[in-house]
Amino acid sequence: MNDAQNAANERPAFTLDGGRIPFTPGQTIMDAALAAGVYIPHLCHKPGSAPHGSCRVCVVRANGLELSACTTPAQPDLVVESEADDIRALRLAVVQMLFIEGNHICPACEVSGACALQAVAYHCGMLTPRFPQRFPRRAVDASHPDFVLDHNRCILCELCVRASRDDDGKRVFAISGRGIASRLIVDSPTGLLGDSSFSKDDAAARVCPVGAILPRRQVFRIPIGKRYYDRSPIGHVGDVAPRLDAEDVEL
Numbered sequence: 001m002n003d004a005q006n007a008a009n010e011r012p013a014f015t016l017d018g019g020r021i022p023f024t025p026g027q028t029i030m031d032a033a034l035a036a037g038v039y040i041p042h043l044c045h046k047p048g049s050a051p052h053g054s055c056r057v058c059v060v061r062a063n064g065l066e067l068s069a070c071t072t073p074a075q076p077d078l079v080v081e082s083e084a085d086d087i088r089a090l091r092l093a094v095v096q097m098l099f100i101e102g103n104h105i106c107p108a109c110e111v112s113g114a115c116a117l118q119a120v121a122y123h124c125g126m127l128t129p130r131f132p133q134r135f136p137r138r139a140v141d142a143s144h145p146d147f148v149l150d151h152n153r154c155i156l157c158e159l160c161v162r163a164s165r166d167d168d169g170k171r172v173f174a175i176s177g178r179g180i181a182s183r184l185i186v187d188s189p190t191g192l193l194g195d196s197s198f199s200k201d202d203a204a205a206r207v208c209p210v211g212a213i214l215p216r217r218q219v220f221r222i223p224i225g226k227r228y229y230d231r232s233p234i235g236h237v238g239d240v241a242p243r244l245d246a247e248d249v250e251l
């Protein structure tokens, strides 16, 4: 047994789908699982970003309770199920709800193949809608020279809110309202992105897991069918689809 294995054996551990997951006190179930190379589906979680717990895609059962893995602290006595049939069914229902809450029309979307929502839906085996489509009428903000903000595709994950606040020190984005009335708002005199301090160099410009913060003039640089999740379905630890405007995307 090498030093790394010895160190892992000395750490506390919990059970996840029958396997042992070592953790460092302070880690969440999600942190520890990803660090151990075990994928738990997620959308609003991003390593290094403050836990948020809004999308509920990471639902697991921990000691009999359905909880979000990204906000639940790891503990030594936990028995966690992520891949039980009923948890997978619950996760699929959550994803199906996310699809009808906005307007996610994958065949007509510029980020098809590079969208984490679409990729997680495939991962969960979503083949059909399940709930009545709401078709909300939401604005498309095309005021910025480098980005379009399409509120129809926003899943309210707050990754842009956290990145703008914590990484860019700007607070360009926030969520307003509650429940079904929740919406992303922009801090500018007009409420439009083009009148805000948002810049293409911001961390917040690269975190949107869907096509809501859309880089102009770049999105078809990589053809549909050859994009990140077209080539490798989501499910690998550390999966972060490169933005379609990234310089270093490999085809």
Ligand code: SF4
Pocket (backbone or CB within 6 Å): 153, 154, 155, 156, 157, 158, 159, 160, 161, 184, 207, 208, 209, 210, 212, 213
């Ligand atoms: Fe999340 Fe994108 Fe909506 Fe921001 S714009 S809250 S990153 S889905």
Ligand code: FES
Pocket (backbone or CB within 6 Å): 041, 042, 043, 044, 045, 052, 053, 054, 055, 056, 057, 058, 059, 068, 069, 070, 071
């Ligand atoms: Fe855990 Fe979104 S990834 S609630």
